[in-house]
Amino acid sequence: MNMLVPTRLHGEGKPVSVENLVKRFGTTPAVDDITFTAAAGRLTTLLGPSGCGKTTTLRAIGGFHDADSGDIRIGNRSVMNLPPHRRPTCTVFQSYALFPHLSVFENVAFGLRATRVRRSEIPARVGEARAMVGLEALSRRQAGQLSGGQQQRVAFARALVMRPEVLLLDEPLSNLDARLRVQMRSEIRKIQEEIGVTTIYVTHDQEEAMSLSDRIIVLHQGRIEQQGPPHEIYERPRTRFVAEFIGTSNLVPVRVGDLRGDRVEIEIFGGRLSVPRPTEPELTVGRELHAVVRPEHVRIAGQSESGVFRATVESRSYLGASASYVLRMSDGSSLRAALPAPRGAALLTEREQCTVSVDAERLYLLPVTA
Ligand SMILES: Nc1ncnc2c1ncn2[C@@H]1O[C@H](COP(=O)(O)OP(=O)(O)OP(=O)(O)O)[C@@H](O)[C@H]1O
Ligand SMILES: [Mg+2]
Incomplete structure (x- = not known):
């Protein structure tokens, strides 16, 4: 038309x-x-x-x-x-x-x-x-x-x-x-x-x-x-x-571990991750925050490959152009992840162990009260 x-x-x-x-x-x-x-x-x-x-x-x-x-x-x-x-x-x-x-x-x-x-x-x-x-x-x-x-x-x-x-x-x-x-x-x-x-x-x-x-x-x-x-x-x-409301987000409870110049080290999923330090909110060591993690900024690798955090696949849905997973992290929190262009045979299955990395540069910190 x-x-x-x-x-x-x-x-x-x-x-x-x-x-x-x-x-x-x-x-x-x-x-x-x-x-x-x-x-x-x-x-x-x-x-x-x-x-x-x-x-x-x-x-x-x-x-x-x-x-x-x-x-x-x-x-x-x-x-x-x-x-x-x-x-x-x-x-x-x-x-x-x-x-x-x-x-x-x-x-x-x-x-x-x-x-x-x-x-x-x-x-x-x-x-x-x-x-x-x-x-x-x-x-x-x-x-x-x-x-x-x-x-x-x-x-x-x-x-x-x-x-x-x-x-x-x-x-x-x-x-x-x-x-x-x-x-x-x-x-x-x-x-x-x-x-x-x-x-x-x-x-x-x-x-x-x-x-x-x-x-x-x-x-x-x-x-x-x-x-x-x-x-x-x-x-x-x-x-x-x-x-x-806009897209899908994980709101992950985190704590400020260390502050170094323009970076901040956060305690997340039982481990640590260095992320860009935001101008807001005000950060002090020990402060609890929410990290906003978009599912597309999570990378999943097999158990033998390198990744920062250990996780188990809790559920998976295959959508053709992408697959989405709910992961259970080793500290008990859950994390939604999206995998673009999955190859059917390579998809992880339920209860499978995997390693996970998060794109630290895209991670975003919010006050718990926001
Ligand atoms: N004529 C009316 N009399 C009484 N309450 C009304 C009237 N029109 C709207 N409301 C109330 O005002 C609020 C806002 O309604 P509104 O129609 O602006 O919502 P909306 O954002 O357009 O929602 P939707 O996406 O469902 O169309 C609602 O709580 C609704 O019940
Ligand atoms: Mg309306």
């Missing part, structure tokens, strides 16, 4: 600034004092588990919820007192909210008919938006007769046709099967980059967030846990929640 993408249809987008936003339902805050900026022309993702306040934040930006306090500015202008249709935003809801008995054309044209766009211009505008999402062939079909993926395209075209300065997308791919989801996310990213529309994208899927975003804002219980570009969120999680 090839999409035709005109360049800079919307001009330069505007930044969206959310400042100290609070939204309560009853007495419980669904959004609890959050502040962030979605940069102009970039894709910013609100990522977090179910109930963390993503939709509530997006609806406040779109004008569908009144905030209890805080401010929302688009460009230099506060939009807090504007109703949804007066804001320069367009929202694609998770449910798509199409009119099932109207044709694709009428669904896409719907918003334009309520604006001052001349009637004679509407077919061209609709045609342009449809071409962007690869829907040229389906103009007359009723929306209710489309597949989930096609409905998603209509919903997207219906937003793009308005040429919004800010596009708000709430889990737009969640109704699609896994393969289509992966395909559509690269198409959305391509359109977004080409037209340069400021986009705020909501998802609970960390892989989707990683692959699409210029910047990720991780939400947890109505608060921002961490924000930054995808690689920073993955490589330098600042809290236990982020380390465990």
